[in-house]
Amino acid sequence: MLPAQRHRSPLSAELAxxxxxxxxxxxxxxxSFHPVEFELLDARAVNGLAAYGGFPVRYPSWRFGMEFERLEKGYHWGLSKIYELVINNDPVVAYLVRSNSLPEQKLVMAHVFGHADFFRNNCWFASTERRMLDAMAQHATLVRRRIDSHGLDTVERFLDLALSLENLIDPYLPLRRKLASGAQVSGAPAPAAGDGPTFDVLGFLCERAPLEEWQREILALVRDEAYYFQPQRMTKIMNEGWASYWHSRILTGGVLDGSEIVDFADCHSGATATAPGRLNPYKLGIELFRCAERRGEDLMRLRRVHDDASFVDELLDEEFVASQKMFLYARNPRSGKSEVAERDAAKVKARLLADLSWGGLPRIELAGVDEGGALHLLHHHDGRDLQLAKARETLARVAGVWGGPALLDTREDGAGRRLRWRAGELKVEELDTPAAQPTN
Amino acid sequence: MFRIDADRARFREIVRGRIRSDLSKYLSTPELIARQGEHAVSVPVPQIELPQFCFGANEKGGVGQGPGERGEELEGEGGGQEGTGAAGEGEGQHILEVDVELDELAEMLGRELALPRIEPRGKRQLVSDSARYSDISNSGPDSLRHFRRSYRQALRRTIAAGEWDPAAPRVAPIREDFRYRARRIVPAPESSAVVIHMMDVSGSMGREQKEIVRIEAFWIDTWLRSQYENLEVVYIVHDASAKVVDHDAFFHLRESGGTKISSAYELCLQLIREKHRPEDWNIYPFHYSDGDNWSARDTEKCIALLREEILPRVNQFCYGQVKSAYGSGQFKKDLDASLGGDERVVTSSVAERGDIHNAIRAFLGKGR
Structure with missing residues (x-):
């Protein structure tokens, strides 16, 4: 697509x-980082790229169109503006928005080098595909070809089905594999053989579901991309904190002109501002790194070995919770509004860890296939219930891909529940001996 | 053209399909009215989402940062979504606004209610000066010479004259062979219509009744606007006397006192005589009330006005009765009794919002 190129250009001499x-x-x-390539973009092109997760070429899907619509509206109403867009790739690709001021561009560039270092050195990224730009383009070509031969509606329907399951992967599998084999591998891990149990439900379905070849290809592609994005989900706070820590150190270490300091401070504080009831990953992350620095810890080691959950677990203490004014909020059942519920450090920490573990998603394990051929899923309940309406729909879609019945064991208000999808019908059964015990 | 545009177009197509299938829902709410721009309506649609396993609503709590005593309310409700870990994951409740052109909305309405297109009475055929050079003429300036047509003409003449030699296929055009592009004048009928909304604003018409009228009027205008190139809308309110008001006043004005419907019909007639003459306009008077009138004598006067003065001049007269706690609903009965056989008169009665689409179908279903 050549015309799009016009909206992307290399840096001016000054920016270079x-x-x-x-x-x-x-x-x-x-x-340390892989080479970083910057490109200049128009504001409109930024939203287009952001809707694609930063990649210039993705497979066709209305989901990206919806995201684009949302970003455009946000930009139009002045609610949101994208400053930085950086892709974990070799070379790292980062975009600068043409309309930003020079101090803003400097800040974004410094920030990008922080991300680039994190991508290269954090252990969770060690086995991510570093040629993702190419891989995404290949995925796009593949989906377009399948659309040409099977029709848009058919392919779109299956792609939507597969995308509903994109979270059903094992976030720890790539690292476990790497540690076990010691080999340098990249890309999504190969699915395990056997009947499970496994958290890599997508991998299992790729191997075992009775799919047509093109469906299997699409499912595998969705799985590849899910494994590629998973480390970013698991290290949001660390990654943004690390990049913010470094843009701040680099810029105040001689890169900024004296006249630019105020602009920088303005931009920096905008990015790290907090609103009540929100946790800003930039803010929490940079404060955690600064806290570690004050304690004399080795920052380079921290950024190498942790994900958000273990990072918070190591650093967050009473003092930090108090100095950062962190609290637990809950919905007041009478007013229906959220209010501050608790400032006890242990409780704040416990909740934060629960929210961060497993990439913030429910842990759904594939227990196996039962005698009736049903795919048996198990929700590892940690005190938080699933949203059952969505769970039912999702289970129906799992069954759709599996091509047979499926069931999910979970808990609701403390009582065991089994959702069973069979022959186009969903039943909810009581579960006397809840297989889904609270685990952690 | 960006690559994303194709995905956006696909998304919009899906959304339009949803609006289309949910149109009856929009027909009974005022939701769209406030969102009307000059050419488009921004329709709120729930973000389409792919279901995924996620945590439930009893988990609205989370970790936040900032000042505040225990029990203090958080500003900015919904902030909980971005609270912790799963940032960006809790976006299920978002509402998207999608712009739909008014013409497109009218087309959806027409399809939903199976409305026939209106044949304009077309009193006036304006000849518009279209500047398309799609005609051919024997004379004209050289700058407009049509090479292919001229050559063909010359070739034809050469062959007819027996001078054609395939071995030396030479064609020499003479003056009569030349053809020129010429302006084709396309007579474009221009149709104009006026909608005259009349409403009883006496005490018995409450908020809900007016809301129903507002929704009906919105859809009526939307449909008629799609049928005519030029649509004007006039608003008349009446209690014991009538006056012309603007759009805002029409829906918000509240008067007390009695109801004399003939006052509105007289004003309507005056407008038709003075401003919107039937020779130039397709005329659509709509009247809404709860069915009470001052006296039986005034009702007789109304019927006489309609029969002798208004009906001969208009495309169709519509009366929409909105049920209220106080209204007797007598006026519709009277109209039906005396003018029920006249196909230029349509009456409908709406008890609740769910009936609105029936009323609209009745009003617009005749294609007049």
């Missing part, structure tokens, strides 16, 4: 000069 300078400063601090 600063990119080089900032890169040198970043390296002098000990950051």
């Amino acid at each position: 000069h600063w990119a080089e300078r900032i890169e040198a400063v970043a390296r002098s601090y000990g950051l």
